[in-house]
Amino acid sequence: MSKKKYLLLFIIVGIILILLGVTTYEINPYKTASDNIRARVFGFDVYRIPSSSMEPTLVPGDYIYISASGYDNESMQPNDVLVFLYPKDHNTHYIKRLIAKAGDRVRIENFIVYINDKPLPQLYINTTRLKQPFSRFMQEKQVPKGHLFLLGDNRDNSNDSRFFGFLPEKDVIGEAVSLIFGKDGRTGNTIE
Numbered sequence: 163m164s165k166k167k168y169l170l171l172f173i174i175v176g177i178i179l180i181l182l183g184v185t186t187y188e189i190n191p192y193k194t195a196s197d198n199i200r201a202r203v204f205g206f207d208v209y210r211i212p213s214s215s216m217e218p219t220l221v222p223g224d225y226i227y228i229s230a231s232g233y234d235n236e237s238m239q240p241n242d243v244l245v246f247l248y249p250k251d252h253n254t255h256y257i258k259r260l261i262a263k264a265g266d267r268v269r270i271e272n273f274i275v276y277i278n279d280k281p282l283p284q285l286y287i288n289t290t291r292l293k294q295p296f297s298r299f300m301q302e303k304q305v306p307k308g309h310l311f312l313l314g315d316n317r318d319n320s321n322d323s324r325f326f327g328f329l330p331e332k333d334v335i336g337e338a339v340s341l342i343f344g345k346d347g348r349t350g351n352t353i354e
Contacts, residue, residue: 194230195247196335205231207335208342209245209255215314215321216257219243219286219353225343226257226353230336238263240282243338243353244312249326257338258312258322259286262305264331269302275313276302286315286354294318310334 186203194201201207211224220226220243228245238244238260248254262268262277269275273289275282292298297317305311309328314320323329338353 192230192336194335195333196230201228201230201335205229207245209257209338211257214319215316216243216259217316217319218288219259219315220257220338220341221345223345224341224348226338227340227342228336229339238310238334238337240277241284241354244310245335245338246312246329247333247335249329249333252333255335256321258314258320260310261313261323262311264305264307264309266311267302267304268300268311270298270300273298273317287317292318296324300324308332 183199183203187199190202192202192205194205196202196207198207207228207230209226209228211220211222211226214222240260240262242260243257244260245255245257248256261275261282266277267279268277273287273292275284294317303311305328308331310331311323312329313322313324340353341348341351343349344351
C-alpha cells in the first residue's frame with residue numbers, strides 16, 4: 163500500500179474514532195452528571211480532595227478514582243462515598259457519604275444516624291472529636307423521591323445535606339472507589 167493510502171486510512175479511522183467519541187459523549191451511556199469526557203465516554207474520573215470534610219477517610223490532597231460505570235440508584239448503598247454536582251453551583255464537585263435514599267427516614271440522635279429507626283454502622287466516625295450540636299442531633303426527615311441524603315465524615319466541618327438539602331439523584335457523578343495517591347502510605351487503598 164502506498165503512503166497516500168495509509169494516510170487516507172489513518173484519517174478515516176481517526177474521523178470514525180472522533181465520531182464514536184462524540185456520539186458516546188452525547189449519549190452518556192453511564193448516565194453520569196459529569197461533563198468530563200473520561201466519565202461520560204470511559205466510565206471513570208479522577209478527583210482531588212480539596213477539603214477536610216471527609217476526614218479521616220479522605221484528606222486534602224488525596225487523589226481518588228471515581229467509577230461512573232454501572233453506578234445508578236439501584237446499586238447505591240448507604241455508606242457509599244459519592245462525588246456529585248454541588249446543588250447550589252453545578253460547576254463545583256463535592257464528595258460525601260450516602261446515608262439515605264428516596265423514601266428513607268433519617269435522623270441523628272447523640273451522634274448516631276438512624277435510617278428507618280435502625281442505627282447506621284459508622285466505623286469511620288470518631289464521635290469524641292465531634293463538638294457541634296448539628297453533629298449530635300437532627301430531627302427526622304424523609305428523603306423525597308429522586309433524591310439522596312448525604313453527610314461528610316468530618317461532621318463538624320462538612321457542608322452536606324443538613325445544610326444544602328437533599329441531593330437530586332441525577333446530580334451524582336459516580337462512586338469514589340480507591341485512592342490513586344494518598345498521604346501516609348494509603349495509596350491504592352479501597353475507599354470504605
